[in-house]
Amino acid sequence: MQKLGSKRLVMLLSVIVFLGMAGGLLAQDAQPKGAAAKGTPQVRITEIVLDALPSPEFDDNPKPQAKTSGNEWLQVLIRYETRGKEGWLDEVQLKCHAVMMPYKAGKPVVLNAEVTYLDVMDGLHNAVLYVRPAIVQRYTGNKRIKKTNVAVYVEAMAGEGEPVVKELRQSRDIPDKWWEAKEPRVVIRDNELLPPTETPFAGFDYDAYEHLRVMRQTR
Structure with missing residues (x-):
C-alpha cells in the first residue's frame, strides 16, 4: 500500500x-x-461642429471687389484624437457623409467624401470640409443654411483597426440611417464635401490640419 x-x-x-x-x-x-x-492604433471622434460662412474677400486683390452675394458655405469641422505606436499614426481615414433636407419640396441630398491624413502625431486634431454655396441653394432652395436641416455622419479609422463612428443630428425630421439611403429616395453627390484646398479657404489656418492625401471616391 x-x-x-x-x-x-x-x-x-x-x-x-x-x-x-x-x-x-x-x-x-x-x-x-x-x-x-x-500599441494598437487608436482614433476617437470628439466633436462635430457646423458653421455657415460667406466667401472670403482679400484686401490685397488689385481688382475691384464684387459685393457679397449672400451665399453661404457650409463648414463641417471634425475634431478627433489619436494614439499610435511611438507617438505617431501613418494615416487616419475619415469617411464623411452629410445630408441636407429641402426647405420645401424636393428630395434630401446626401454628400459623400473620404479623406486621409498622413503622419498624424498623438493628440487632438481638426479636420474641415466644405459644401459649395451652389449645392446649398440648388438642393435646399435657399441661399442661407439652416443647420438643423443638416446632419453629419463620420467613420474614422486608423490603419487596419475597426472604424469608430459619430453622428451629428439636430432634428427629428431627419430619418435614421440616412447615410445608407439610395437613389431615387435621395439625391447622392459624391466628393462634394470639399477639403480647404478646393475652396477659397485654402490659405487659412494651414497648420491647424494634418497633411491631406488625394481624395478617393466612396461609392
Whole structure:
C-alpha cells in the first residue's frame, strides 16, 4: 500500500510540474498579444461642429471687389484624437457623409467624401470640409443654411483597426440611417464635401490640419 501510494504521489507531482510548465508557456504566449493590443492604433471622434460662412474677400486683390452675394458655405469641422505606436499614426481615414433636407419640396441630398491624413502625431486634431454655396441653394432652395436641416455622419479609422463612428443630428425630421439611403429616395453627390484646398479657404489656418492625401471616391 505504501509503495502504491508513493507511485501515486510521484505521478501527482509529475502532473503538477507539467501543468505548471504548460501554464508558463501559455502565459508567455499571451504576453506579446497583450503588448500588441496596447500599441494598437487608436482614433476617437470628439466633436462635430457646423458653421455657415460667406466667401472670403482679400484686401490685397488689385481688382475691384464684387459685393457679397449672400451665399453661404457650409463648414463641417471634425475634431478627433489619436494614439499610435511611438507617438505617431501613418494615416487616419475619415469617411464623411452629410445630408441636407429641402426647405420645401424636393428630395434630401446626401454628400459623400473620404479623406486621409498622413503622419498624424498623438493628440487632438481638426479636420474641415466644405459644401459649395451652389449645392446649398440648388438642393435646399435657399441661399442661407439652416443647420438643423443638416446632419453629419463620420467613420474614422486608423490603419487596419475597426472604424469608430459619430453622428451629428439636430432634428427629428431627419430619418435614421440616412447615410445608407439610395437613389431615387435621395439625391447622392459624391466628393462634394470639399477639403480647404478646393475652396477659397485654402490659405487659412494651414497648420491647424494634418497633411491631406488625394481624395478617393466612396461609392
